[in-house]
Amino acid sequence: MPLSLLKYGLSRDYPVTGDIPATPDLKRSYDVVIVGGGGHGLACAHYLAKYHGVTDVAVLEKGYLAGGNTARNTTTIRSNYITPEGIAFYKEGVKLYGEMSGELDFNVMFSQRGQLTLAHTEATLRSFHLRAEMGRHMGTRLEVVDQKGVEALCPRLNMDYGGPLEVLGGLWHADGGTARHDAVAWGYAREASRRGVEIHQRTTVEAIDVEKGRVTGVVTDRGRVAAGAVMIACGGANYEVAKLAGVELPIRCYPLQAMVTQPLKPWLDTLVSSVSLHTYLVQSSRGELVIGGGSDPYMSYSTRSTLEMKEHLAEGAVHLFPFLKGVRVLRQWAGTTDMTPDYSPIMGASPVDGLWLDCGWGTWGFKATPVAGKRMAETIAAGKVPDILAPFALDRFERFAVLNEMGATAASH
Amino acid sequence: MKLLTCPMNGPRNISEFQYLGPVRLSPNPEAASDADWAGYLFGAPNDRDFQREFWRHTPSNYVFVAERHIGTGEVRRTYDPGEME
């Protein structure tokens, strides 16, 4: 070993720098307070600081950085939704993922290897045709493939010819992919803090102050801070945090579970999901199979796994790829998801002036981390909702203008 | 496996039940405003507290009410919908 390397390693001023500075003291006031230090809150802070010159920003995080649903998600990134408003929005999200490693100078390991969704029934296949047409019209890469096409994309798949779950075709979304969730959050956090954003971990917002219909600040377990604007991006806690300001969101919480297996040699290039089996799989860059599925069957704030759901996921995975029998599960977990009635998010204004919402991300919000951050930053900086976000307003429910993405969300998130 | 006590069939595995969601009483169609309907359709009780819910025991197709805490999972009481106040 060269001596210089040894000297470097033993040097007292070994030049390690933490990516994120230690939590500073809370100031008495900030231009913008972001409640929730998950991917969404951190992304918004980054875009505010870099593109709008708004750097007097505090991100307040109850636990550790990105330990909520950002840490728990299965990282499916895609734009194969059904409403034009939804597709336009998520498409921008996918594009921003493509640029993210450069934007943040941080490798987020975006891997755009395509997503294959399987149809085991005629009805599912018909709905795929509808989605494919819509997706193409909106300029995304989406097509229906037949049985041969499915076999070519995923040679190890059990087609179950003649069986009850015969694969009749698939929806192939070449734009689909995954990214490393921690890297996304840390990349945004590092860039934001470099530009002066303060990140306060272990800081819980316990009350939101509203005077004459306008937000004036928040009360935390470390004291009160005044704020010109406040954004709520609290994942599974969105309903409860919005309620601190007297805002009732149409959100119900359901647990969502996932698990990973022991690492295997690379054998699965695409993301695969089955609507009928409520199961989807992807092989991570470490070789582990990440397996996810449908939500728990009843409302709950619990973040504990249940044996029934885990058995169900294992059953689905082994049906699709029978040789997985005997592969071991390494880790398993659950997150609290903030589900909206139409499976679309709630972004933009709230009934309280200066209080902005980035909520209702349910089981589908990781893919939207960059686009929601970018567009919410634009909203807060201008005090005005851009066109692309307008359809996602909270008042759409009063107007009965829902954006139904339930079918396009089931079992692939 | 979790158990739920069906008022008719006694304690059963949770997998024998279907969740039908929080009890919401529909507004009076003669008097309800658009906002009332929106609240009924989309509004959701989601507090970390006990809530009244409809459940169905699937093998017997019996629907009943459970008072369940959505934070802790504790079920305080289950009863026939006829006993609802």
Ligand SMILES: Cc1cc2nc3c(=O)[nH]c(=O)nc-3n(C[C@H](O)[C@H](O)[C@H](O)COP(=O)(O)OP(=O)(O)OC[C@H]3O[C@@H](n4cnc5c(N)ncnc54)[C@H](O)[C@@H]3O)c2cc1C
């Ligand atoms: C198992 C699972 C799989 C998923 N799979 C996918 C997927 O494949 N693709 C996809 O796009 N989405 C997926 N999702 C959804 C996705 O994870 C979320 O929608 C997304 O991560 C939300 O990000 P966020 O930053 O808004 O929330 P979070 O990451 O949850 O961050 C919110 C933060 O707010 C903090 N907070 C809460 N209350 C307070 C308070 N009072 N004061 C201060 N801070 C507070 C929390 O501690 C938390 O860190 C999945 C979710 C789960 C649970």
